[in-house]
Amino acid sequence: MSKSNIVLVGFMGTGKSTVGKELSNRLGWTFTDTDTLIEVQQGMPISEIFRLHGEAAFRKAESDVIETVLKGERQIISTGGGAVLAEQNRTNMLQGGFVVALSASAETIIQRVSQDQTRPLVQGNVEERVKTLLQTRKHAYDFAELIIDTTQHPVSAIAELIMEHMKK
Ligand SMILES: Nc1ncnc2c1ncn2[C@@H]1O[C@H](COP(=O)(O)OP(=O)(O)OP(=O)(O)O)[C@@H](O)[C@H]1O
Numbered sequence: 018m019s020k021s022n023i024v025l026v027g028f029m030g031t032g033k034s035t036v037g038k039e040l041s042n043r044l045g046w047t048f049t050d051t052d053t054l055i056e057v058q059q060g061m062p063i064s065e066i067f068r069l070h071g072e073a074a075f076r077k078a079e080s081d082v083i084e085t086v087l088k089g090e091r092q093i094i095s096t097g098g099g100a101v102l103a104e105q106n107r108t109n110m111l112q113g114g115f116v117v118a119l120s121a122s123a124e125t126i127i128q129r130v131s132q133d134q135t136r137p138l139v140q141g142n143v144e145e146r147v148k149t150l151l152q153t154r155k156h157a158y159d160f161a162e163l164i165i166d167t168t169q170h171p172v173s174a175i176a177e178l179i180m181e182h183m184k185k
């Protein structure tokens with residue numbers, strides 16, 4: 018494979034962290050989560066960054082982290098659900114890695130994210146927020162080189178599919 022990182026993109030709850038860790042174990046590559054890197058760098062949870070500094074400040078930090086992390090190699094990079102919205106991020110991702118988008122049905126996402134109420138963009142009426150955001154981001158992940166619907170597939174099968182495509 019010519020590309021030296023795998024970049025996982027996708028809406029919240031599509032399985033980026035879970036699949037990313039599985040791939041990391043199988044390939045022996047480092048697992049990196051851009052949301053976690055931002056939290057460590059800023060010393061607070063994402064919900065606090067949104068609350069204290071606003072979404073724009075978070076997006077700027079996110080773009081910087083993506084650019085920096087993509088300079089490394091042999092990494093599985095799980096990105097924030099909204100990281101794909103900036104064109105520069107999409108360009109950097111495609112240049113620095115094999116970009117895989119994970120998707121899932123709205124019902125599945127609602128079920129998965131309902132278990133964790135800390136996400137700043139899905140506070141309150143989770144079902145309504147997820148459906149609205151999904152509609153807004155309908156084509157946001159289409160730029161990926163491989164798109165996998167995770168609704169019906171176990172994590173191991175998804176990881177295998179990604180590894181098969183990397184060999185091509
Ligand atoms: N293929 C799958 N089948 C069943 N459950 C899954 C699958 N992938 C992930 N899950 C479950 O869905 C939940 C969300 O998964 P995960 O945290 O990996 O998503 P994410 O895309 O990283 O979300 P976020 O964008 O919020 O970081 C977890 O409880 C996880 O165990």
Ligand SMILES: O=C(O)C1=C[C@@H](O)[C@@H](O)[C@H](O)C1
Pocket residue numbers: 028029052063096097098099100136137138
């Ligand atoms: O979909 C989004 O815009 C977000 C997803 C999360 O991964 C975090 O990056 C943050 O909560 C924003």
Ligand SMILES: [Mg+2]
Pocket residue numbers: 033034035050095
């Ligand atoms: Mg995650």
